[in-house]
Amino acid sequence: MxxxxxxxxxxxxxxxxxxxxxxxxxxxxxxxxxxxxxxxxxxxxxxxxxxxxxxxxxxxxxxxxxxxxxxxxxxxxxxxxxxxxxxxxxxxxxxxxxxxxxxxxxxxxxxxxxxxxxxxxxxxxxxxxxxxxxxxxxxxxxxxxxxxxxxxxxxxxxxxxxxxxxxxxxxxxxxxxxxxxxxxxxxxxxxxxxxxxxxxxxxxxGELRVLHEIRNTELSNMAVLDKPIRMAGEDYATLEHYFQAAKTTNPAQRQLIRNAATPAEARRLGRSVTLREDWDTLRLDVMHAGLRKKFAQPRFAAALAATGDALILEGNTWNDEFWGVCKGVGRNHLGRLLMNLRETL
Missing domain, CATH: 3.40.50.450 (Rossmann fold)
Structure with missing residues (x-):
């Protein structure tokens, strides 16, 4: 340890x-x-x-x-x-x-x-x-x-x-x-x-509702969209594809991620890209922009609205303490972005 x-x-x-x-x-x-x-x-x-x-x-x-x-x-x-x-x-x-x-x-x-x-x-x-x-x-x-x-x-x-x-x-x-x-x-x-x-x-x-995790739901970045989201002139099948591609400015690496067969494959490829120098500064804005595009689609907007005033946690077991929460520790930035977006629906 x-x-x-x-x-x-x-x-x-x-x-x-x-x-x-x-x-x-x-x-x-x-x-x-x-x-x-x-x-x-x-x-x-x-x-x-x-x-x-x-x-x-x-x-x-x-x-x-x-x-x-x-x-x-x-x-x-x-x-x-x-x-x-x-x-x-x-x-x-x-x-x-x-x-x-x-x-x-x-x-x-x-x-x-x-x-x-x-x-x-x-x-x-x-x-x-x-x-x-x-x-x-x-x-x-x-x-x-x-x-x-x-x-x-x-x-x-x-x-x-x-x-x-x-x-x-x-x-x-x-x-x-x-x-x-x-x-x-x-x-x-x-x-x-x-x-x-x-x-x-x-x-x-149960009066105060809490979603302890969002994987395998419409709220997950891995959810396949009803139609691709277009960002900076490029189409992405899922929010995960878009987010992982945004990590790099290398055109070949971006295209490889964009063409990934599944969001899991896009995530795997995103772990080995040439990371842009300003990524830590940009990543919250990138995620926010992607979420806005995704939840403009009616099915996903309805799923987010259906959470009402519930606390949304991106609970995980893979030690992501920036976007989510693992073993009670984490900033839960993805959950917070989702709740902030929910207020605008």
Whole structure:
């Protein structure tokens, strides 16, 4: 297994009080610039009934995303813990919201057994706008570790008091870290938003619909179209043909992919083309353009519209974490593009 590198964060106590490098200096600038600064606190996965790590993280993130949109959040503070914290951070990143990750201490990931959770945490740290550790406790001193966890809550509430986004099962109302954080929030007079756990119950009951994968459906890039899509004067039998051909500017390679007998063959050929230098910059726009052409065809437009307001995930088993989700990790860009397109139908 590939070694996971988790960034080491600066610790509050390492800085002289009020120095320009102190993490609070940046936080004060945020407080002066934004009016909708919120924080997140919520249950860990083991306390969420029915939660499956490899399947349900992005459902939590979707619930968080809807709440962040509704509250028009501009800055989010969260502690990076497995479960609701990471889901809120993931959602905020997708929405382009400024993210401050204040971990309780360096090495909190050592508490987690699932390597995919650690990998996701490392990615969220890498992409955070501002990140630091609140304390540096002796990891062998359980009381010191718990105190650091509580200090992390206080730190979040210090800055994100304009709106606390809680996610807590009713049976945890009076126990655990989330309950303690909410008690502290009430003491400080923070604005506590409605508990979002009922949204999870909607998912469990089927009221909140989720498509966990789209392969072998009309939504898949591999679906054979009713008529070829024409892009830049060339016809493509499937969206997969078009996307793979767009990876290169080599005319012979493009033609070879365009003439591929199946979308699977087009994908295979696309893995060995001379990749254009600007591909990483262009690929989202290329996919978006192809999707617009494909879903202009009535049968495919009807299939996308039939998903209603369901969360669409490009769940896969081939480790595609850019376009989809594998083992609970991934940006799900294809699913998001489909949902954005659905809104325009």
């Amino acid at each position: 590939t070694q996971i590198t988790v960034p080491t964060l600066p610790v509050l106590s390492e800085f002289a009080a009020r120095s320009p490098e102190h993490p609070w200096t940046a936080n004060e600038q945020l407080a002066a610039s934004f009016s909708r600064i919120h924080c997140a606190t919520g249950a860990r996965p083991q306390h969420i009934p029915g939660y499956q790590a490899g399947r349900d993280f992005h459902v939590l993130a979707w619930i968080a995303e809807c709440a962040l949109k509704a509250e028009r959040t501009e800055v989010i503070f969260e502690g990076g813990a497995d479960g609701w914290d990471q889901a809120t951070s993931h959602a905020a990143r997708d929405l382009g919201i400024y993210r401050v990750l204040n971990a309780p201490f360096n090495g909190q990931h050592a508490l987690w057994k699932n390597p995919n959770v650690v990998r996701r945490y490392a990615d969220l740290l890498d992409t955070a706008d501002h990140a630091y550790a609140v304390a540096d406790p002796d990891r062998n001193d359980k009381k010191a570790v718990v105190r650091a966890l509580m200090d992390r809550n206080v730190e979040m509430l210090r800055w994100g008091c304009q709106g606390v986004l809680p996610f807590n099962p009713p049976e945890r109302e009076h126990e655990g870290g989330t309950a303690a954080c909410l008690r502290e929030a009430r003491k400080r007079g923070c604005r506590i938003l409605p508990n979002l756990y009922p949204e999870w119950e909607k998912y469990q009951s």
